[in-house]
Amino acid sequence: MVIFDSVQKKKVPFEPVRDKEARVYVCGPTVYDDAHLGHARSAIAFDLLRRTLVALGYKVTFARNFTDIDDKIIKKHLATGEPIASITARYTERYLADMHALGVLDADISPRATSSLEAIVRMIEKLLENGCAYRSEDGTVWFDTAKDPDYCSLSHRCGDDEEALSRIEHEEGKRHPRDFALWKACKDEDVCYDSPFGRGRPGWHIECSAMIDAYLAYENEPYEIDIHGGGADLFFPHHENEAAQTRCATRRTLAKYWMHNGFVTIDGEKMSKSLGNSFFVKDALKVYDGEILRFYLLATHYRANFNFNEEDLLASKKRLDKLYRLKKRLYGGKAGKPEKAFQEAVLEALADDLNISRALAAVDEMVAKANEHLDENPKDKGFKQSVMGNLAWIETVLGIGGKDAYKWFQMGISDEEIARIEDLIDARSVAKAAKDYETADAIRQELTDMGIQLMDTPQGTVWEKAE
Known part of the structure; x- marks a missing residue:
């Protein structure tokens, strides 16, 4: 198999860490809201990768995480008063239901941040011990990017370009603008956990590194996993920071290959809630069957940006x-x-x-x-x-x-119309069993006039709406 490695920026032969085995980790959702088409695109792209690897004879272990502690989740908790656990459980369940409707297979491993705190703390302790992390006055633990000579070797986006800098959080207490929080010290309104560094909560980037190390990583190999995947928007700084943490904490390389799917736009605009055009999967499923959406999203190469519009979706359905x-x-x-x-x-x-x-x-x-x-x-x-x-x-x-x-x-046929059609089909079957062929033929003609085509099979009578 040949895959496009985002780091090398070219297609390369897939040579797994261990023969005929593939360990794949994909960044999952932050569960504070319903899944949108960007989530669906990524999930379907890497579902296809997983299915392909299996079809090619690889033993695949597939992991997708859930970020269930985050600023956005806390904000919703503070605004509504609803417990964090209730918010995250609801949106995790909804995400999985949406993905099932799209034909996305469940992950073999589905770690959550809140159930991985011990692994997260262990990794932060290692980074503090080897001098790659430091604590600021408020108790926050920061990753020291200056201590990692290979920082930005993944994305090569450590220049001063405006887009790259805009993706970095600007917070007090950092020694260098690119340093990032491993453990955020408690604030009065925060949801916090106990740790050797004081009460607080994990930063976003450390979660994935710790989860991979704890649940998926190969033992005694130079690479922890074969493939790390996610949306193109995660390449920097999220994946860059993941790679740096693992490199400095374990002295191993996080992933041998990195794969990223393209953006989703709606009629030409990048999908973003700030633009007011985010398209939830649940809303699309009210109008279209999940397999129609899957086929439409699947039919464009995963690395290409995807422009969602209903005209193309309907054309895709005709192909299916x-x-x-x-x-x-x-x-x-x-x-x-x-x-x-x-x-x-x-x-x-x-x-x-x-x-x-x-x-x-x-x-x-x-x-x-x-x-x-x-x-x-x-x-x-x-x-x-x-x-x-x-x-x-x-x-x-x-x-x-x-x-x-x-x-x-x-x-696309209403429940009422389906019920009426099936009642007529049942009546026709009763008439045929009684050898009342005149009535049976009359019912068939009534259905024909309604645009319904019948086919009698060994499994019973089936029907469809004529085009």
Whole structure:
């Protein structure tokens, strides 16, 4: 496999720390609000990476953290009076529900900051012991970037460019503007925890370094993990600071490779709450099925910036509809072994830094050729089983195509209309069982007049709204 390493800024062969094993850590959400499309884009991109590695034969251990103590969470707690634990539990649950709707697999390891305090404190103690951290008068513990000769070797953004400087917190007590807090001393209104440094709470950057070291890191290897991933906005300063902490605390390199997904924009503007155009996943799911959103977000290469607009989303759905029309054509059939050539074509594309365009082109070609063959050979049972195998394999690798083919084309119909249609279908079945074919035919015609197409299968009568 070849991946684009953000540090080397080029595609490189993926050579894991240990043969055929891949340990992957992706920065998860800060759980103070609902998930937005930026969260969804990142989750889907690295879900595809995980599925691809598994399909290529790697033993994958995948971790995604939850930041459940943070200034934004405390602000919501102080504004509402709701306990921190209640806020973070609610938004963690909502995040996971949204990701499930998008077909994102659960992480193997899901550490939380509040349950990792011992690991965080241990790492800070190491940094103080080796002189890479210091305490200011108010008791805050700072990482001393001047003590790390390799600081900024990750992002190469230690110049004085305005954008880089704007991403650094400006606080009193620091020796150098780029130093950052490892442990924030308690303020009167803060939520605090006991530690050897006094009451306070962890800084954001230390959380991920400590979690990786505690829950995921290889033992006795120069690299702690194989791949660290996240959104492009995290590269500096968050990932830069993570790498520095681990390097100075453990004398090891945090990750062998770094991967970052592109930004999400909405009709051309970078998604940002300050711009008032943040698009929550929960709102999108009220209008579109999760698989439609997944396919739309998946179909653009993960490193490219993504411009979300509904016109493109609807066009993407039509492409996905073709796969479901093929599946509907094979309704009730059993899946056999997928075609080896088809698998190889898709995996060859995905092994090239997740080249989703080539992978989906291979899927499109398979769908078109399958339909052509079935037009000429409608009773080719072996071929049908092979195609069903292809579709089942696509679901495993791409996370699409797993829904009932007929229900897919029933989306967008109101519950009341569905109930009426199914009542008529039940009445037709009763009439057929009583050999009252005149009534059965009349009901079928009524459904036809409503734009409903019926298909009697060994599994029962299925229906869809005609286009």
